[in-house]
Amino acid sequence: MTAAKPSHRPQRPYFSSGPCVKRPGWTPEVLKGAFLGRSHRAAEGRARLNEVITRSIALLGVPEDWQVGIVPASDTGAVEMILWALAGQRGMDVLSFESFSGTWAQDLKDILKLEDLRVLEAPYGELPDMAQIDWSRDVVLTWNGTTSGVCIPSVESVPAQHDGLVICDATSAAFAMDLPWDRLDVVTWSWQKALGGEAAHGMVALSPKAVKRLEEGSQRPLPKIFRLTNKKGLNEAIFRGDTINTPSMLCVEDALDSLRWAESVGGLEALKARSRRNLSIVENWVAKRDWVAFLSEAKETRSCTSICLKITAPWFEALDDAARSKVIKAMTGLLEEEKAGYDLAGYRDAPAGLRIWGGATVEAEDIEALLPWLDWAFARTEEKFATP
Known part of the structure; x- marks a missing residue:
């Protein structure tokens, strides 16, 4: 094959799949108003964290009766905290077809050692046979395989009625693909993918069904950064912007800029x-x-x-x-x-x-x-x- 050397280059030659390129027109100037040198638990700090939550809810179309919060350690932290809190309360099916979905399957099998676990596998470039999923069980699926370029084909792939919880890792799908909120129970994502935000912060969205299951209690002790509940039930403060640990308010300001840009376009x-x-x-x-x-x-x-x-x-x-x-x-x-x-x-x-x-x-x-x-x-x- 022969090819002449092109003369024209991309204006922004940034094509990383995470952290992803900033939104068009971004400059460090957008961070000038960041809430720095103050406690994130001060009224204004909480307000900005809550603004990330409320703008995300509105932009993604999350149902009003869901709970959405900011959690540590990007999408990985969001998925892990949910798996540790919920896995094992009933039988579970997990789809494994690329690196990260494979990690969730491995953790469930080798770390959490679930006794009633089915791993539905497929090689890179393919999806497992979704007809084999038993929707009476809890189901863990990655909506878009970041490392394989394979995604769930349609919102109808998940049945409207299912007995178990459907736990969806949506980090490379949120803000880019349709997500069937009425067919899912837990959805996780991060700012560093489709929003082009900064790393280390994840988000988790919980349906009323998922909240009820969380309040029934985990089968295992959880570290502090994984705890979404307290003695009273769901720790609702987390879902108003009172994060479990200290967030970066620079990253928060950047996330707000990304969300405002998304609204503007x-x-x-x-x-x-x-x-x-x-x-x-x-x-x-x-x-x-x-x-x-x-x-x-x-x-x-x-x-x-x-x-x-x-x-x-x-x-x-x-x-x-x-x-x-x-x-x-x-x-x-x-x-x-x-x-x-x-x-x-x-x-x-x-x-x-x-x-x-x-x-x-x-x-x-x-x-x-x-x-x-x-x-x-x-x-x-x-x-x-x-x-x-």
């Missing part, structure tokens, strides 16, 4: 449309190439945020895993040297390939400008690594 529908457009640009490009394809071959499960690609050139497929990783490292290194695209390698545990974040904070023009550079970098890499 048209809310959730606009965010979803921006992300879908980014995916469509990549789809059109892939359709005209014979060296690259989507890791998710099924269009209906293809993520519009974590867009994962695999190299299909015969010489690449003939390499072992270590050699493939060297090729990807060389290719992404060229892109970084040219300041044409950063952080484009697939996740370390995923098959060697490329990953482009396509969430709403990414401009479509930058995706369009990136793609010719991928052609160029592949051609340069092929010259070095392909055998005659």
